[in-house]
Amino acid sequence: MTETGGEGGTTWGSGAVRATVEAYWAAAAAHDWEAFGATLADDVVYDLPQSRERVRGKERYVRFAREYPGDRHIRVERIVADGEGAGAAARTSVTVGPRELSAVHFFTFDARGRIDGVTDFWPEPYDPPADRAHLTERY
């Protein structure tokens, strides 16, 4: 990782941020919870805005990820790594049994480049409203 200091504090480049997010997903996919924990700050906060659940701290969050039920296969579709190194976003496709879900994830980073905030969204499929069918196609 390249550290580019500034008077206002430490700034991480988008390359370092991207690499950390990739390491986070690779570790989760491999069920390598030590490597997963190494991407996280000790005081990481995990938020689920849809259920308003929060998990505080690396130990609890690693346990949360480890205990998550079902056999999941996660494919990372896109990572957006902030040019100022302060954040990242990702889209994943998660297969849980026969279901394929899209998930969206936002990350923030501490001054050492570790993930100190994760916010996950799990958007569910819905039927399209009829009043816009004149403008849309289905895919």
Place this chain on the structure above:
Amino acid sequence: MTETGGEGGTTWGSGAVRATVEAYWAAAAAHDWEAFGATLADDVVYDLPQSRERVRGKERYVRFAREYPGDRHIRVERIVADGEGAGAAARTSVTVGPRELSAVHFFTFDARGRIDGVTDFWPEPYDPPADRAHLTERY
């Protein structure tokens, strides 16, 4: 906007990408559809993965945005602008009548820095599963 050329094509900095996303939201909030359209490429594609709806082209997409029912108030909570200038992500809080919803948006950009892809997610609230209450708190 600053254009930093490269052999592989044109790369837009994260500052330019962020400014375009900010202009997109400001125009939507002001119902200024000319300014909204100016942020878009002619061949912009708008995707809603939850309903698998797609809107093709600037004209249709501006109309889609203009015709969207209800009085919406949109607050931009976070913009992540890719350091390589290829994409961006945003979180917004959208108030539609008495309801407040979180929305998530991904953007891609053409070589001239205009938005050529928008993907929106509308995650709905859900009740937390009981089997992880030992690790979570509510907020």
